[in-house]
Amino acid sequence: MSLVVFTMINIVGDPVDMLVNPESLPDEIERVRSDFGLDQPAHIQYIKFLQGALSGDLGNSFIFGRPALALIAERFPATLELATCALIIAIVFGLPLGIYAGLNPKSFGTRIIMGGSVLGISIPTFWLGLMMIIIFSVVLGWLPVSGRGDIGSFLGLESSAFTLDGLSHLIMPATNLALFKIAMVIRLARAGTVEVMSLDFIKFARARGLPPERLVRFHLLPNILIPIITVLAIEFGTLIAFATVTETIFAWPGLGKLVIDAIVNLDRPIVVAYLMFVVTLFLLLNLIVDIIYAALDPRVRLNGDQ
Amino acid sequence: MTDLLNIRKLSVSFKMEYETTDAVRNVSITLRPGEVLGIVGESGAGKSTIGNAIVNLLEPPGEITRGEVLFKGQDLRNLDDKQMRDVRGKKIGMIFQDPQTSLNPLMTIGGQLIETINKTINLYGSEATNKVIELLESVGIDEPEARLNLYPHQFSGGMRQRVVIALALAGDPDLIIADEPTTALDVSIQAQILDLIKKLCQERQVGVIIITHDIGVIANISDRVTVMFNGQAVESGEVKQILTNPKHEYTKSLIAAVPRGDRKVERFKSIDYIEGGAQTQRRIDLDQHWLGKKFTQHYSDTAISINDLNKKYSLKKAFLKRNRSYVHAVKDVSLSIKTGESFGLVGESGSGKSTIAKLVAGLVSTDKGSIKLFDQEVTNKSKGKDVIAARRNLQMIFQDPYSSLNARMRVQDIVSEPISYYKTASTNMEMRQIVRDLLDHVGLGSNAMLKYPHEFSGGQRQRISIARALASRPKILICDEPTSALDVSVQAHILNLLKDLQDDLGLTILFISHDLPVIRQMCDRVAVMRHGSICEIATTDSLFEKPQHEYSKHLLELMPKTDFI
CATH class of the missing domain: 3.40.50.300 (P-loop containing nucleotide triphosphate hydrolases)
Incomplete structure (x- = not known):
């Protein structure tokens, strides 16, 4: 992966052109080039990068002059907060609506939910974000337009979700980011519900006289959660990695903005470090999914005491 | 003795957008405590629908259109949802066909039993656990304490069916409806489960309705039997009398189609009543035909x-x-x-x-x-x-006619594939003619060529499989x-066909x-x-x-x- 990233980024443009004043003298440009080690052949650069990476150093940003990893770590909490919030919104709204739609396939409410989920999937995020700003901030004046707001601390965690001001800043970008995921959770939950409700064990549970609440909570829910969790964990990765559009619209000081700037300025170390970070994140999430899987589904547990 | 269950003139229909299917028509059944009633019939006869209708578990759009379901004198049709839930499990227990799917895979068997006991007989805590252990013992599961925390996948098929029976018994019901309880099990386990049901029925004086397609099961376990055909009860009475001296044509042909274990018969008897009239089959003359071509090789x-x-x-x-x-x-x-x-x-x-x-x-x-x-x-x-x-x-015919044919290929393409692969026909015209003849020969008729597999019943699909196997001249x-x-009558047809093919073509069969x-x-x-x-x-x-x-x-x-x- 690091090889792919490194090669690709070496093909596009020369960062020195972006960094140096176009009126500089040629020997000055050469000096900058050798300072960053860019005068050496690509494979030497790569080996140096690898040596650094193994000791946890992914290089310094060309622009900020600070370690790329530190910059990412600085911005990460904001993005993580946004993504977590969006995920919670997606589950809290998506799951019940999806189950309702699955249980009452022909009701009027279901049609509205499913219609809404089609809109949620098809309306572009940036347009919806702009609309939300216009309605809630400009016209109604309920919520602030942009930024992150005050940061509170609770149980040692720092987040803007713990102050009222922070929350008012958070709610709109998080909802904006969540809308697509809500629609997806609704569809997954509905499909799962329809499928599981037609299975024999649900019928058998009904034949034993179990009330509907119990049926949904203990027999339906665990069984539909397995596929939903798989998808959501991966989606959580994409939320963190690609929240760029929402962050740009709401001027959220997260990773997305950092990366967009880095790409525009050809700040190679940040782009490479960011992509490495995203890859690691996805690997971690996959591991977590597997662990959750084993916790939820006894059939997956290895070395089962049969 | 008073009747435990008395079904009078029950009719169930499924209303679809364009047509209404009457799954059950005017069926009357009575059952006394401690008695086993068998309902026998082939797929689509409406026997499972009766079982579901009794406890009002019909899948929509199915509904009871007419008749009464009197359980201990009370009409179950008048109960609302909540009252019905009190009947289910507590008064009437059900056992389903496939123990692989009738238990929640994510819940321990102890958990499933306890939730049922909580609901049906209001026992909680250690009392409930004791009751569970007692139940598991009574259905013949050893070391029940140790097995409470196991999940369904950790049990074999037969053991799972015992758990299902324990669940059905958990509320001390007066009536048990067993829908194909042993169809998915091996013979030796089938025998054990049937013995268990019979024993529980006598010990607890519960009434049992066994719904099955298997005459052998009926003969072994039930006291009386009702034969269903096409939504109607064509004949009811004592098992012995029905099986030895059937009155109705359908019952006669059904019994004739059952393979006998005691002696060999040349062919299964004509069972045309079931498939609706004799099939007009055009058979091919094998001496002249491609299919019967002798190989020069020794x-x-x-x-x-x-x-x-x-x-x-x-x-x-x-x-x-x-x-x-x-x-x-x-x-x-x-x-x-x-x-x-x-x-x-x-x-x-x-x-x-x-x-x-x-x-x-x-x-x-x-x-x-x-x-x-x-x-x-x-x-x-x-x-x-x-x-x-x-x-x-060498060619193979597989068990499941539903999954062994490619659903996206037309029958003609399915059957012609081996011919074109082995290049045993010289022209496309000849190949098409061969496919047509093969389909005729297995009794499908050549207008099946352009259809897709899902348009056929299980038995017809198995004929397609046979035609496909024959297409490489094995x-x-x-x-x-x-x-x-397959259903027993369809089975008889297919077995007859295989026998004929073997005689005609001198096939070697590994069965x-x-x-x-x-x-x-x-x-x-x-x-x-x-x-x-x-x-x-x-x-x-x-x-x-x-x-x-x-x-x-x-x-x-x-x-x-x-x-x-």
């Missing part, structure tokens, strides 16, 4: 010869050899099948009979041993033209449980089944398998009259008795 007298065949499947993969574990599916099997013979392989699930079929057909690779088709070695180590030529002589057919997914009566009707010689090895090979008659091996005797004893028919 074939030896031994069609299949298997020597010291072994196959292991790995259960647990590991880097180190000592950590790996295997199941020995086929263990040192040797047998030889003469040309033109029909050879049966019989055994319970997991005995390795299907694995042998796959090994012979080359679908899985062998670990050790040799397989020869007409003296040509075909195990994985040998490759080449001769092997391909030898393999062409000398050997392997039939792996070809009729176990695999768990069903002893079917084996008896179809095979000249039989091998009994258990745990991957062969217990006994004998001619069919001597096996059924004088079994030598203990296990063969055991299997024959478990065979449902139909001798009084």
Whole structure:
């Protein structure tokens, strides 16, 4: 992966052109080039990068002059907060609506939910974000337009979700980011519900006289959660990695903005470090999914005491 | 004695957008406590619908249109949802067909039993646990305390069905409705489960309704029987009287279609009542036809010869050899099948009979041993033209007619595929003609050519499979449980067809089944398998009259008795 990233980024443009004043003298440009080690052949650069990476150093940003990893770590909490919030919104709204739609396939409410989920999937995020700003901030004046707001601390965690001001800043970008995921959770939950409700064990549970609440909570829910969790964990990765559009619209000081700037300025170390970070994140999430899987589904547990 | 259940003139229909299907019409049933009533019929006869209608578990859009369901004098149709839930589990317990799917896979069996006990008889905490243990003991599960925290997948099929029965009994019901309770189980387990149901029925004086397609089950367990056909109860009465002296034409033909374990008959009797009139079949003249073309090559007298065949499947993969574990599916099997013979392989699930079929057909690779088709070695180590030529002589017919045909291919393409692969027809016109003839010959008619598999019933699909197998002009057919997914009348048709084909074409058949009566009707010689090895090979008659091996005797004893028919 690091090889792919490194090669690709070496093909596009020369960062020195972006960094140096176009009126500089040629020997000055050469000096900058050798300072960053860019005068050496690509494979030497790569080996140096690898040596650094193994000791946890992914290089310094060309622009900020600070370690790329530190910059990412600085911005990460904001993005993580946004993504977590969006995920919670997606589950809290998506799951019940999806189950309702699955249980009452022909009701009027279901049609509205499913219609809404089609809109949620098809309306572009940036347009919806702009609309939300216009309605809630400009016209109604309920919520602030942009930024992150005050940061509170609770149980040692720092987040803007713990102050009222922070929350008012958070709610709109998080909802904006969540809308697509809500629609997806609704569809997954509905499909799962329809499928599981037609299975024999649900019928058998009904034949034993179990009330509907119990049926949904203990027999339906665990069984539909397995596929939903798989998808959501991966989606959580994409939320963190690609929240760029929402962050740009709401001027959220997260990773997305950092990366967009880095790409525009050809700040190679940040782009490479960011992509490495995203890859690691996805690997971690996959591991977590597997662990959750084993916790939820006894059939997956290895070395089962049969 | 008063009636436990009294169904009067029940009608159930399924209202679809354009048409209404009457699944049950005017059916009346009575049941007394401690009595076992069998409802028998073929798929689509409406027997399961009756069971579901009693406890109001009909799948929408099904609804009861007319009639009364009197349970202890009370009409269950007048109850609202909540009252109905109190009846379910507490007064009426249900047992479903497939124990693999009727338990929640994510909940321990103890959890499922306890939630049921909480609801039905309001016992909680340790009292509930004690009751669960008592229940599991009564259905014959050893060490119930240790097994409470196990999940359904940790039980075998038979054990799971016992858990299902325990669940049905959890609320001390007065009536148990068992919908095909043993269809998914092996014969030996079937016998145990039926004994258990019978015993519980007598001990607890509960009424039992057994819904099944299997006359053998009915004959073994029930006191009275109702025969269903096309939504109507065509005949009811004492089991003995119905089975020995059926009045209605349908009952007669149904009983005639049941394969007999006690003696061999030439063909199954005409059962045309069931499929609605005699089929007009145009058969082809084999002497003239492509299908009957004689091969110039000489074939030896031994069609299949298997020597010291072994196959292991790995259960647990590991880097180190000592950590790996295997199941020995086929263990040192040797047998030889003469040309033109029909050879049966019989055994319970997991005995390795299907694995042998796959090994012979080359679908899985062998670990050790040799397989020869007409003296040509075909195990994985040998490759080449001769092997391909030898393999062409062998075709397979699979168990499940639903998944063994490609749903996106037309019947004509399915059947013509082997012909075009082996290039046995010179022109497209000829190929199309051959396909048409083959479909006629298996009794489908040539207008089936342009249809897709889903437009056919199970029995018709199995005919398509047979036509496809014939299309490569095989000398050997392997039939792996070809009729176990089919109704008994359809089974009779398919078995007759296979017999005819064997006579006409001189096919060698390797017939695999768990069903002893079917084996008896179809095979000249039989091998009994258990745990991957062969217990006994004998001619069919001597096996059924004088079994030598203990296990063969055991299997024959478990065979449902139909001798009084």
